[in-house]
Amino acid sequence: MPQLRPGSDPAPYAAGPGLPPEAPLAMPVQDLARWDGASAHRPARPARSPWLARLWVFGGATALTAYGGWQMVQTVSVSGSPTALQLVLVVLFCLTFSWITLAFTSGLLGFATLLRRGSTPQIPGALSTRTAVLMPVYNEATARTFAGVEAMHEAVAATGLGRHFDWFILSDSTQADAWIAEERAYLDLRDRLGPEARLYYRHRPKNHHRKAGNIGDFVTRWGGHYDHMLVLDADSLMSGSAIVTLAAAMEADPDAGIIQTLPLIINRNTLFARLQQFAARIYGPVIAAGLSAWSGRDGNYWGHNAIIRTHAFASSCGLPDLPGKPPFGGHVLSHDFVEAALIRRAGWAVYMLHRLPGSYEESPPSLIDVAVRDRRWAQGNLQHARVIGASGLHPATRQHFATGIAGYLASPLWLLQLVVGILLVLQTATERPDYFGGAGFSPVFPRFDPVRALQLFGLTMAVLLAPKILGLVLALLDGRVRRACGGSGRLIMSSLVEILLSALVAPVAMVIQSGSVVSILLGRDTGWNPQRRDDGSIPLRDIVVRHRWHMVLGLVAGIAAFAIATSLFLWMSPTILGLVLAIPISWASGQLGLGLALKDRRLLGTPEEAAPPEIALRAAALTARNTALGFDADDALAALNADPILAKAHDRMLPPGQSRPRGAIDPDQTLAAAKICEAETVAEAQAWLSPKERLALLHDRALVDRLVRL
Structure with a gap:
């Protein structure tokens, strides 16, 4: 692999819109059915397995689940042997309860880990390796994306180690306006930074295999130049110190394959996004520390903000296509988990530096936006059922797959448990007593033990809320965090607000996620839609269309529960309320005004909001400047027609032309050629060309030249 002597300066690649000389790395497709361990990497120093932490987490969760299951059996069998329906309820309870007990025991481990106040990694004074910083983009707003790249570039340069990093914007955009906006933003940034910045842009003609294919294309073309690659998302921000510290951590650990950071959510202002931002900041470190402790060097990868x-x-990590059609076949959708599993199988360590500061991301602004993203994640995680049995995987990585799958099956299981509970109450209210089923002559009614049921409910709530309470305790103990969040009173009030609003959102999220799982099991593919990252609301009409059946379900469930028994209605009231209010809750979730109102009262605040990181302030200033340039607002065809220099630069950035086979006609390209040749003005071309035809035109040098001459 290429190495640099400390203090040496690699010669920059050729200036201009071109890319660096290619240095291909072979990326063979992996066989999931067979694995020869003889080819695996041999660690320089054997790693100690965190068996005690795993015993605590999984043994404790198993014991708690067994206790809860026994209590449920006692609750439903007070009148004798449990019925078949009651046993179904017990099984469903054990499955859902095991999911939250695992989070509980892992949270306790994380709490104990963070109480020890470990040291944060130190910023290195020198580096000897080369790292490519990769920013994959897919129809994103260039103002913010390129502002983030520029801010991180400046921050790394300020450490004095900038010569060890090259920067790649890897575009998979499929919209003509987004593509040309990216090129304009890139050319503007490159001209300001100069060729010594080693900043490159590449647009793929076809977004084959999406983000995994995007990264794979970089590796197989330029990977040989670099020891490491730091993978980001379009909304990622990392401080200069975090970036160079990750590179130093890789240098110091010759057995490390992936080192993940814990990204904190920043810059969020809508109500729902602020809930996520607060929860990630206050509760997230507890979960991350616990996960890091029991995973050890057999950890996971979240697809970004990792080296x-x-x-x-x-x-x-060459990913194979899975047999069959989507949603379970085809290319691997949630590629990051699988890449972590395969690189660990090959003998490389995967772990997290959860104490490393300076790693940030953003989040979707509303409940509907989260649901769109979550639908894709649900399909990706359920698809892992086809991968979990792959040959040679480490048991801990199989557990990561199992946890991801269980996380999405939990919602339909909770919903099914609720339905079975209603059926049992209905049975109790309508069934005649069995005068002969008991041991004596007293009538036997199918009923529950109310005292045990109440105790079991209390246990469930305690286990469910414990990670949040532990995170709050740690925040209260940390003077800097406590003061930044507005003091103890506001911090506690913010947690209560988060718990209350999350409880209202939970029933809607449960039904949405259950619908996603059912849709996937029925064979419906999700596709891959661009994420909406800006603050802003969704039109009320769209919200009503999306949630009308959730509201109807809540009304029907409420009326039915009240008709069966008042006690059932009271027991189900939190779920009923959340569903009945689905439309106003979803509307409120995307409201900027509501989020800012809480912000003005210093509720749901975070330390990063009270004292924004320098990298975030710089990125915000650059975003404002880039927005004023209007790259995202301009039409691609008009921009090329008005700027021949841009058109020439676009021509040079296109890949070398490939002759098509005779008879292989591209309908979009053919129609684009016919229309652009007949058009006399840019306005006619804009009116006549469809989105796909516009994209085909931009890939054809002759058609671009015709466009410029209109």
């Missing part, structure tokens, strides 16, 4: 050893990734 990867390039040749290890190339040799072990």
Whole structure:
């Protein structure tokens, strides 16, 4: 692999819109059915397994689940042997309760870990390796994306180690306006930074295999130049110190394959996004520390804000297409979990530096936006059922797959448990007593033990809320965090607000996620839609269309529960209320005004909001400047027609032309050629060309030249 002597300065690649010389790395497709361990990397120093932490987490969760299951059996069998329907309820309870007990025991472990106040990694004074910083984009707003790249570039340069990093914007955009906006923003940024910045832009003609294919294309073309690659998302921000510290951590650990950070959510202002931002900041470290402690060097990868050893990734992470059609077949959708599993199978360590500061991301602004993203994640995680049995995987990585699958099956299981509970109450209210089923002559009614039921409910709530309470306790103990969040009173009040609003959102989220799982099991593919990242609301009409059946379900459930028994109605009231109010809750979730109102009262605040990181302030200033340039607001065809220099730069950035086979006609390209040749003005071309035809035109040098001459 290429190395640099400390203090040496690599010669910059050729200036201009072109890309650096290619240095391909082979990325063979991996066989999930067979694995030869003889080819695996041999660690320089054997790692100690965190068996005690795993015993605590999984043994404790198993014991708690067994206790809860026994209590449920006692609750439903007070009148004798449980019925078949009651046993179904017990099984469903054990499955859903095991999910939250695992989070509980892991949270306790994370709490104990963070109480020890470990040291944060130190910023290195020198580096000897080269790292490519990769920013994959897919129809994103360039103002913010390129502002983030520029801010991080400046921050890394300020450390004095900028010569060890090259920067790639890897575009998979499929919209003509987004593509040309990216090129304009890139050319503007490159001209300001100069060729010594080693900043490159590449647009793929076809977004084959989406983000995994995007990264794979980089590795197989330029991976040989770099020891490591730091993978970001379009909304990622990382401080200069975090970036160079990750590179130093890779240098110091020759057995590391992936080192993940814990990204904190910042810059969020809508009500729902602020809930996520607060929860991630206050409760997230507890969960992350627990996960890091029991995973050890057998950890997971979340697809961004992580550094990867390039040749290890190339040799072990070529993803195969799964047999069959989507949603369970085809290319691997949630590729990051699988890449972590395969690189670990190959003998490389995967772990998290959960104490490393300076890693940030954003989040979707509303409940509907989260649901759109979550639908894709649900399909990706359920698809892992086809991968969990792959040959040679480490048991801990199989557990990561199992946890992800269980996380999405939990919602339909909760919903099914609720339905079975209603049926049992209905049975109790309508069934005649069995005068002969008991041991004596007294009548036997199918009923519950109310005292045990109340105790079991209390246990469930305690286990469910414990990670949040532990995170709150740690925040209260940390003077800097406590003061930044407005003091103890506001911090406690913010947690109560988060718990209350999350409880209202939970029933809607449960039904949405259950619908997603059912849709996937019925064979419906999700596709891959661009994420909406800006603050802003969704039109009320769209909200009503999306949630009308949730409201109807809540009304029907409420009326039915009240008709069966008042006690059932009271027991179900939180779920009923959340569903009945689904439309106003979803509307409120995307409201900027509501989020800002809480912000003005210093509720749901975070330390990063009270004292924004320098990298965030710089990115915000650059975003404002880029927005004023109007790249995202301009039409691609008009921009090329008005700027021949841009058209020439676009021409140079296109890949070398490939002759098509005779008879292989591209309908979009053919129609684009016919229309642009007949058009006399840009306005006619804009009116006549469809989105796909516009994209085909931009890939054709002759048609772009015709456009410029209109």
